[in-house]
Every structure is written in structure tokens, then in C-alpha cells.
Amino acid sequence: MAHPLHLTINVEVLTAAELTPAEAATWQAARAATDHAYAPYSHFHVGASLLLDDGTIFRGTNQENAAFPSGLCAERTALFGLAASQPERRIVGMAVAARPASGDFVAVTSCGACRQVMAEYEHRQQQAIPLLLPGPNGSIYRFRSLSDLLPFGFTADDLPQKG
Ligand code: THU
8 A cells, every 4th residue: 555655864953163073173174175176167166074083084175177077076086085095994974065266155965976975985884974064054964874865875785695
């Protein structure tokens, strides 16, 4: 019998003053990273930061290209960069920030392709990664898990078993 299935995503809406010290550092790192975006075409500077289990922070920025589809979002340069250089590291938090090339920070959310990649690395480490995104009017959205951005997402669990 057809019946509704209601999904719930718990998001906390915070001010910067309510972040934990580690979250505040991650948040600031994402904002600072926007200075290193390479966005000569969109002029939209995006920074992403990954808080690691040893307390260090790894950053990514959007990298654009004259052949537009060859560019990559900040979330993926961060995740791919970390996985390529320090694959043993566990990620315990993530934040994203965005602003026009010359202008103040704005609300932003991650694109669909980034959501898929974010879910992959969370699944890989078998531990939820909390995410901070800039919401409207200077608010901060705190998600409990990267995969909260991708309900019904496809993961390695959906692939047929080997052998
Ligand atoms: N972009 C990101 O880096 N992350 C997002 O979450 C949204 C979009 C980048 C891609 C491109 O360089 C620019 O923002 C405009 O789409």
C-alpha cells in the first residue's frame, strides 16, 4: 500500500559566537581560503576547510579553467587534495565559505557533484563529518553529517559485492 515516507534532516542555526573553538578555527580557515580562490571567470571565490583529527586544518579553493568544465569546486579540491596527499588522516569537521571577488561573504551551499564526493569520503572513513555552511543573514548552518546534504545518495554499499 502506498504510504508517505518523511525524512528529517536536523540542522542547527547558529551565530559565529556559538561555535566551539575548533569549529571557529575551521570556519575562519574556510573564509581565509577564499583569498586563494582561482576564479577569473565567475569572480565567485569559494573556500573549503577540513578539520583533521590531529587538530590541523586542510584547505581547498575553487580552481577555474578557460575550458569551463575543467575547473573544480573548493569542496572537491579540499577533499581530493587531502586524500591524495594524506589519505590516512581522519576528517572530523568541514566548513565552506564564499564571497564575490571583491565583496562580503554570502550564503552558499554545495553543488550536487560536491555532495556526492563529500558522501564518498564520509563513507570511506565510516564516521559522520559535521558540516558548517553559511546561511542567510550571517547565520551558520551546522549539519551533523555531510551525507545529510544528499538524501538517497549512492554509495559503495549500493555496488554489487565482488566475487
Ligand atoms: N563553486 C564552489 O567552489 N563550490 C560550491 O559549493 C558552489 C560553486 C564554484 C565553482 C565555480 O568556480 C564558481 O563557484 C561558480 O560556480
